[in-house]
Amino acid sequence: MDGRKPTLKSSQKVSLLSSSVRTVIRLRRTTQVLKKGLPSRDSPSKVLQRQQSLGKVKAGNQASFQGSQYFTFDTSAQPPQSIKKKKKRPKNPRVLYPGCSRKYLPTEHKSKAKRCLLLLVGIICFQILNAIENLDDNVMKYELDGLEKTMRREVFGQALAVENVMGLLKDYLATHIHNKPLVISFHGPSGVGKSHIGWLLAKHFRSIIGHEMVLHYFTQHHCPEGVPAMSCQLELSKMVTEMVTQAEVEEKIPLFILDEVESMSPDLLDTLGGFFHTNQTNEFLNAIYVLISNFGAKEVTDVLLQNVTMDLLEAQRTTEHLRTILSPVLSQIHPLWTSAEIVPFVLLEKSHVRSCFYEEMMSEGIYPDPNHIERLVSQLGYYTKGELELAITGCKPVVGKVNLL
Template sequence: MAGSLSLLLLLMLGTAGCWELPALHCNLYNSCECSFKPDLSALDCDLARNVFGQHLAREQLVKALKGFLQTDHPSKPLVLSFHGWSGTGKTFVSSLLVKHLYKDGNRSPYVHRFSPILHFPHVQNVNQYKEELKQWIQGNLTACSRSLFLFEEMDKMHPGLIDVIAPFLGPSWVVFGSNYKKAIFVFISNSGGDAINNVALNFWREHKDREEIQLGDVVPAITKAVIADQEHGFWQSEIIKQNLIDVIVPFLPLRPNHIRHCVRSELEQMGLESEEDLVHSVADSLIYFPEDEKVFSSTGCKTVAFRINYYL
């Protein structure tokens, strides 16, 4: 059987110049390397068109991925941490990331999402969760070194639980049968959102352009907020102590014009015309803060779809 398969390969390669061995391999076998099809240009375009008011998130994400993917032998897995208030686009951006990294997008068997409420609900079972999580990570890295692990709502994760994966994030751990350093880990958290909002508000009050906000303006405040939060999954975590997070990706609070962009985008996805009266009515119905200045949306784009249905 093996000889017949080899002969078949030679015949196909010899009779059709367009055949390439990697492509043929992907047709014959279910390989995770074949499923991993990063298209960073498409990701950058998607972020520019569909994620509003997040220049820092776009810049940091694309830059980090380019640096990580340019080598076949990275020194460690890529570890990203998304921070910002609810509704600013963290979960949406993570979906775009998966969409443009894997051929099957969010249906890919090599993408693994974890929710503390769904997967780790009971604090008394933390030790059991630790062992299960460690086995899950190691098993899936053995199956596919190009795995992506996404941890949602880290601010609701039981402190101490996530430390079990710290060895997988560094340069010295060994997962037999796999180059685990090709994996990507993404943590999503609302923690640090207040600190980011304060920076953005100060820029607005000083009449500075939002685009002038740099990573150095927000990262120290985010780090301080996470370290001080005793209910956060990173509380006294080895991941923080060992500086295993490669890039902090901040999401800024959204201005009314960003909300209007969200309304138009949602209407387009629903196949409806973007009537400006409706767009402004939906955007104006949201709550903005500070109360006397109404600069930023309290819920971002999260409730836009519901508001549109209400007005329709």
């Protein structure tokens, strides 16, 4: 040996380098196979050895975990399912529009059913207004407003009675079709204005619907004493039948004013009451009957003397009380009053009698001297109730005293 280091041949250097490169390449392929799960290109024997070694390592690890004194695992339990978290929706979401576009509200589609409904409502309202106008036209045909003014001007001390009569006439004359005739019965003491209102009614309706449509029946004149009751019945029945028949043809409502009903015989009252029934032909149902009598005069006087007042509300209550008292009394006289509208007339005050003298003297062309009128008023009798004086005979003696002047 000459002290030189041994040198490797070039073929040995290449073999050593190639073996190291092959090892690096093999390790890289193994790592790539493990990462990607792809089968490696190694020989089947090497792959089998590698799997056996991995199985031993896993078994050892599992045995160590199972034998641990600190941790125990229940292998039978299933792993918990993943809980899905609900996404929270933002409150009051807003619609964002692009900045370059216009904002339009959603269009509302109008329904045609609304138009039909509005049309139906309009038709119904028109029909109602038309019906009201027809009622007003029918009432205006009889000019009841003028009649009311005349009655309030010429009838003294009977404001409630006039109001009741006009209310009944307006309600009945609003239409031409009825299910029963209108029967109005005046009751009260003598001289309080019952016959005067009957005379005003007859005068007004004669000027409106004609003389042939108004019958002013005075019992003592049309059926005096000594005349057989049968003839009076036939005559009254004939007059009523002819009038209602003609009125039905002309589409008018006749007026029958029957004064002095207290002088009628029971048979004549039966004949009169037969016209008030509801089970009749149409022409007998469209009629107005006004009964004037002194029945119930005592009851009216007694109630008024016990409840004398100047209050209007109390006077209305007194009028209602009078109706409740008169109804059973009149029903005992004859059943025809069960179908009648009772209108009580109150006693007249001294001031009302003074007005009666003034009007009568003016109508006769006599100068109404106040001193002369006061002397005539003082000659009549009065009920004294406190400071109030109520005339016993009303205005009945006024005409006779004025005629003596």
